[in-house]
Amino acid sequence: MSLKALYLWFIFLGFYHLSVAAAKVRHFKWDVQYMYRTPDCLEHAVMGINGQFPGPTIRAQAGDTLHIELTNKLSTEGVVIHWHGIRQLGTPWADGTASISQCAINPGETFHYRYKVDRPGTYFYHGHYGMQRSAGLYGSLIVDLPEGQKEPFHYDGELNLLLSDWWHKSAHDQELGLSSNPLRWIGEPQSLLINGRGQFNCSMAAGFGNTTLPQCKFRGNEECAPQILHVLPNKTYRLRIASTTALASLNLAIGNHKMVVVEADGNNVQPLAVDKIDIYSGESYSVLITTDQDPKKNYWVSVGVIGREPKTPQGLTILHYQTTTASKLPTSPPPITPRWNDYARGKAFAGKVLALMGTPQPPKYANRRVILLNTQNKINGFTKWAINNVSLTLPSTPYLGSLKFGLKTAFDQKSPPENFSPEYDIMSPPANPNSKTGNGVYMFKLNTVVDVILQNANSLSANVSEIHPWHLHGHDFWVLGYGDGKFSAGDEKKFNLKNPPLKNTAVIFPYGWTALRFKADNPGVWAFHCHIEPHLHMGMGVIFAEGVQYVRRIPEEALTCGLTAKMFLNREHN
Template structure:
């Protein structure tokens, strides 16, 4: 990203557009894929279960492209009764908002038997992924990796000799349809913690790779011939080299921490943006985030090392996900001699905050506007509606409409959703440190209409949930944009906190957490005509209403493909 885009938002925008055009001229190409989504039997954690797969694969196929390429995915829905969409997480979809893959927002769900063509440009190198964005189909296993390399003739700002891609997820034994019923029950029934953590779709529920280190003598040692679906994907490395680990978390629920026994990691990328390199012993990764870390194979080559993934932020009831870093020519079957790295205590939030606050944009990254044109403060609360447990934002629990917003706004179908905008703030007397005095909330599907090309601050304000002394971590993900993370704070956000915003080198990302009882300040430029979800990336939380919708410059949106509109009120308008 050689061009310096510091002066104005418009310049940033055109700079990106120009740089895309240049990439085209440098040999970027179209990459075509034909995918079929269907349920299939698989053994993600060594137990057989039905998963949602693509072309018979779980996780779905990895897309590998170069910056500037156009991705074309012809997606055929082979499910029997369910619609489907796929969201390309981290891809901003400039000029193709209908390809964002969010049901009820950017497109109609693809009906069984039908095919929808996703066609979009990947304008920037980075570590991305894709996943279902309808009901809880992500949790059902509909996800995969999307890796964008630098364009031909370009270089990454760091060196590495090889790379590995680790897509992290969590897995339940109860199927997602039952999970949905559970979450929608009165009285509420929580789905519980995941049974397993998966690394590239592989975990071990009924055995452990590290049984001999377990305090539980009844845990048996996993024995694999190696071709089992649930056998770990071992990372074979040469000594004295530098490897790039691409990490992405598509968990439904779990906040994770990853460590490599005996090795430090240097963080160099977050959500497709370069960061100032910094070394860590372990790294937190929340659902919706991606990182690249560099790992130097500088340890004793006669041994192998654990790669471990454990749960943060919720009292963990799920065993660590494990795999092995294997130094060639040491046998891959030789187990490490010491136990897997201990995951930091789940409620050691200082550890989490220290990591999160160590992330700064690499010099030369896009810089935020100095000021905001609008500030939206979003209070995150857990609520009740008619006895059902929900999450609400400024006391509105998002219930998506059957007609996707992109079409209904573009065509002025004012009756398609609530025309009142949700509030930009909440009652300042609200006590975020305690359960809500009045937990009642309402369903809503109104939209924040953002003036095109303006600078928007979003302050995510956390609060106490329904139970005493509970405030959870929520990773918020913005579609269609990256935002600058200007700061984090404890307690209630106050206007004077703005003075401490980092306008110099804030990380540029698409996902950011709010910590318990804290706030997180984001800024983005509304430069992408379309309608965009902004939501907690914990799938059950979104299912329970934890999101909002931003619309910007919809009148500038080009011709929406008919297939994206073929439902609800826009379906009626087609001719």
């Protein structure tokens, strides 16, 4: 670190402490436990918080410190919660990633997440251990502007839509199937949930003939009755939409209403008018709608699967003009979800999401480029996903502690590969399907500007290349561009350095590449992974780290496992 950098660092720390001191602390006491619920009208064990599924919505103001006292009330399972989209500046131990930022919280124990929500936006939180997100451990986290500040867009009210997918097979069973040889794939979800509510064995839109399911009949107090969105005519509403699906890529539309996209992953974007919006797992958007339609009618909000051949009925709820009765169904059928494999449409949408003027621009050049080839592979007969031929298996000692204390046996000390063979044919199944497991770390010098090229490829089956939404912890990145085929030297000339959107999740399209740039300016250890939970479980992720030597005050409760615990115990003798 140069003297100047050190000086700036101290200034940063100074401001940081000042602002923390001035902020409001919001305190929450949460118990994580399983409960019986009927999220899609069938009863199932669901992982919830304080008896709620989805978990409680957190609402805070930028600059606030959240203090979540999380008690594990499960019987034999550990738990953590990741605060998706919150960068955890100065608090990398609060990122809520088991094996990475902290030890999983043991049953009966309490962990204190204390971190600042430094930036307004639409976020969410979810389990980040095994398949606990699939089990239902998620909720919304909404950060408002600080007092006195205003959004660059107007709205009269807001509505919140947390989207997820749901299986009737337990997350434990899903996990076991994914770890079995031969692979037992989880299949498509049985239902899509909007704010934890869906309908599996009936349809709200049965009258429109595109389903064989009977009409749903709700009294309204059912756990699977839709959460109706109540609006007044001739107003503007902000819809906060976030997707915490385990697998499904989604498209959302509202009958008769246009949407204007204004926020993506906590960053304002250039207003973009659309009829439908694509939302991949790990993404969040705000859209504005104007209630300028016939106020004597209600309208569908519909969510459907894209990117995989759908076997799941649309998720539905009602936009209810309060000038009529809530129980009145719309008169037209729900909006039709686009053809699942119309990737040209998907790419066109992704390419149109651009930063709002005034958003920080990316540095002109990167100091380092990491090219990450995404492949499906075999390891000893087991089906895995690998990055540059390494399938991630998380270590039992979290990286943050082992890097901080130099515990070199905790994970592979060799850096993982930064590129793949130029001969690799991304258009065909791997010539050699065999891969290996690993848990090495991409180490970045603090403040390095990093380019990541995510390169998609053909999976193990011919003519199949899947969608993968990649999510980066601890940072936003600029999405510099999307391209088809194999990334080549000339492609960087097409990078958008003018108004690339700042996001934390970006998709790679089949057989394509996605280019990201970020500044490794947040001391800590950070997961970067496909946000499809079963894919991550099958090894589809990498670990980034920067400036761990500057990390201070890791709470002991983040370190009481594995080699960090043993290190401290070894120094004492009983």
